[in-house]
Amino acid sequence: MxxxxxxxxxxxxxxxxxxxxxxxxxxxxxxxxxxxxxxxxxxxxxxxxxxxxxxxxxxxxxxxxxxxxxxxxxxxxxxxxxxxxxxxxxxxxxxxxxxxxxxxxxxxxxxxxxxxxxxxxxxxxxxxxxxxxxxxxxxxxxxxxxxxxxxxxxxxxxxxxxxxxxxxxxxxxxxxxxxxxxxxxxxxxxxxxxxxxxxxxxxxxxxxxxxxxxxxxxxxxxxxxxxxxxxxxxxxxxxxxxxxxxxxxxxxxxxxxxxxxxxxxxxxxxxxxxxxxxxxxxxxxxxxxxxxxxxxxxxxxxxxxxxxxxxxxxxxxxxxxxxxxxxxxxxxxxxxxxxxxxxxxxxxxxxxxxxxxxxxxxxxxxxxxxNATVNDAVFTQHPRPMYYKGKPDVMGYSVRTDRWRYTEWLDFDTREIVDRELYDHYYDDKESINLAREKRFRKVVDELHRKLQGAIVEPLVKR
Missing domain, CATH: 3.40.720.10 (Alkaline Phosphatase, subunit A)
Known part of the structure; x- marks a missing residue:
């Protein structure tokens, strides 16, 4: 076709x-x-x-x-x-x-x-x-x-x-x-x-x-x-x-x-x-x-x-x-x-x-x-506070793969990680349990962290 x-x-x-x-x-x-x-x-x-x-x-x-x-x-x-x-x-x-x-x-x-x-x-x-x-x-x-x-x-x-x-x-x-x-x-x-x-x-x-x-x-x-x-x-x-x-x-x-x-x-x-x-x-x-x-x-x-x-x-x-x-x-x-x-x-x-x-x-x-694949991951983000003046304090970046949703909340100025979320959509499509801090998912978190970093290398807005 x-x-x-x-x-x-x-x-x-x-x-x-x-x-x-x-x-x-x-x-x-x-x-x-x-x-x-x-x-x-x-x-x-x-x-x-x-x-x-x-x-x-x-x-x-x-x-x-x-x-x-x-x-x-x-x-x-x-x-x-x-x-x-x-x-x-x-x-x-x-x-x-x-x-x-x-x-x-x-x-x-x-x-x-x-x-x-x-x-x-x-x-x-x-x-x-x-x-x-x-x-x-x-x-x-x-x-x-x-x-x-x-x-x-x-x-x-x-x-x-x-x-x-x-x-x-x-x-x-x-x-x-x-x-x-x-x-x-x-x-x-x-x-x-x-x-x-x-x-x-x-x-x-x-x-x-x-x-x-x-x-x-x-x-x-x-x-x-x-x-x-x-x-x-x-x-x-x-x-x-x-x-x-x-x-x-x-x-x-x-x-x-x-x-x-x-x-x-x-x-x-x-x-x-x-x-x-x-x-x-x-x-x-x-x-x-x-x-x-x-x-x-x-x-x-x-x-x-x-x-x-x-x-x-x-x-x-x-x-x-x-x-x-x-x-x-x-x-x-x-x-x-x-x-x-x-x-x-x-x-x-x-x-x-x-x-x-x-x-x-x-x-x-x-x-x-x-059945073709164009994206192996897709990305969504949102600032905190939601309605800010000037610039946000923190930006939450989320990566979605076929199985996982992983989110990092980053300090907008330093890019340091404030907190994380991880949800397993194979077993928990309602996103009811955050798995990010569980040791057994450390490799998953590290892999998704690398994907996320590769997608957000854009320079921050000049202040």
Whole structure:
């Protein structure tokens, strides 16, 4: 089987926010995600794909520049996209090679730093629906709003149409953009569609809540911190509690987990609208579809809510690539991948030269043969404190191999090891016991330490 590289492939680049691998195609039978599941049947699903940092801005900047956070020097929500002069973003490289590039929705995070989200460098036309905050996503309807029947301050349950919220309107605008492209077949396009869900608040329209029976939603399976965990690995779940104590009741937890599932199905429906229009217009015959989330999310696991850690639930992401024609169909690969790899993969598929400084690896060998290996290890990191001024005190670097997750917490200035974590995913995929201090795993720790050191030789930011 071969994949034919050609300059005229279109690219539909679909991003979402805070999506775990809680999807039917990833083996969660409770979740109603038929449209994303169908995309997985039409392409290659990466079962072990990981973000570079479990926070919106640094993760997205890494994807869009093909560089690790230590290279982009983006570890928080306020770093600019172009902190160094030599950055060439992914859509910018497509634009330089004759593509019409368009951004609808949240692709970059930091619109408030970079004005109009890197226009005109990255995009042929000014982005739309990319600004605001998640809390600004209040329902827009004619007349009086229906009653909110949700039970927490983080949830809303209203009988409103999809288009009342950002993602419904983003899907609508993406459909309109595809219709415009179909009338100009001589112009290849790179269309980025960034959905805001399932990020907080969990406010999907009521019909998506109704898809789930509350009695069937499971409780948190590992709600306690791992045994022998260093305190620095945890956090205060600031996104939910804003520094206040966690006072969630059992009914609150169930409501939040229900709201998250509703938000996932709401997202799936919007993805389905875009993919359906792609097929109706027959653009699917020459369009690569990429689906990814910027990071995962904790829903009470390890006592945590939100992201901002190096645990598997934060670092692991859904990631699917569908290539028209001869690409593999319906294959779930266990080959390790990083979101960093999206950049060189798309360039190779489209026959575009790779600019200097790209740190990811092309996954085309895996798209040809799902058993192929491109990465023997992948890397995620996160600073402490989570929200710092100037520079972090400590950086946690995590390496994931097929079996192990190993994390070193390093003093940001001296690079001395502050603490370590080691989890054996063959026997403990819930990461419930930190094995780093056990003598019997000393050789494993030493080997993973060397892998990690080789990946973080980037010089520290000049201070």
């Amino acid at each position: 071969t994949i034919k590289a050609q300059e005229k492939y279109n690219v539909l680049f679909i991003a979402c926010d805070d999506l775990r691998t809680d999807l039917g195609c990833y083996g969660n039978d409770l979740v109603k995600s038929p449209h994303i599941d169908q995309l997985a049947r039409e392409g290659v699903l990466f079962d072990k794909a990981y973000c570079q940092q479990a926070l919106c801005a640094p993760s997205r900047i890494s994807v869009m520049t093909g560089r690790r956070p230590d290279n982009t020097r983006s570890w928080n929500l306020t770093a600019p996209i172009r902190r160094t002069d030599d950055v060439v973003t992914l859509p910018e490289q497509f634009k330089k090679n004759g593509y019409f590039t368009q951004d609808i929705g949240k692709i970059y995070h930091n619109w408030h730093v970079d004005g109009h989200a890197d226009y005109p460098e990255s995009w042929s036309v000014e982005p739309v629906m990319h600004y605001g905050t998640h809390n600004d996503d209040v329902p827009q309807v004619r007349g009086k709003l229906p009653e909110n029947t949700a039970g927490t301050k983080w949830t809303k349950r209203l009988d409103v149409p999809d288009e009342a919220y950002y993602d419904g309107r983003i899907a609508q605008k993406a459909v309109e953009a595809l219709q415009g492209f179909s009338g100009n077949p001589g112009q290849p396009f790179f269309l980025a569609v960034g959905f805001w869900k399932p990020h907080l608040p969990f406010n999907a329209p009521e019909k998506y809540w109704d898809m789930y029976d509350k009695d069937l939603i499971p409780a948190v399976y590992n709600g306690d911190p791992p045994k022998r965990i260093p305190e620095i690995a945890l956090h205060d779940s600031w996104e939910f509690f804003r520094g206040e104590p966690n006072t969630l009741s059992e009914s609150d937890v169930l409501e939040l987990r229900h709201g998250y599932l509703a938000a996932v199905s709401f997202l799936d429906a919007q993805v389905g609208k875009v993919l359906s229009e792609l097929k109706r217009l027959q653009l699917d015959k020459n369009t690569i579809v990429v689906f990814w989330s910027d990071h995962g999310f904790q829903l009470g696991e390890h006592s945590l809510w939100g992201k901002n850690s190096n645990f598997e639930n934060d670092a692991r992401v859904p990631f699917i690539i569908s290539v028209p024609g001869e690409g593999m169909k319906g294959h779930k690969t266990g080959s390790l991948a990083e979101l960093l790899d999206i950049y060189p993969t798309l360039l190779e598929l489209c026959g575009i030269e790779e600019p200097e400084g790209i740190q990811g690896k092309s996954l085309v060998p895996v798209l040809k043969d799902g």
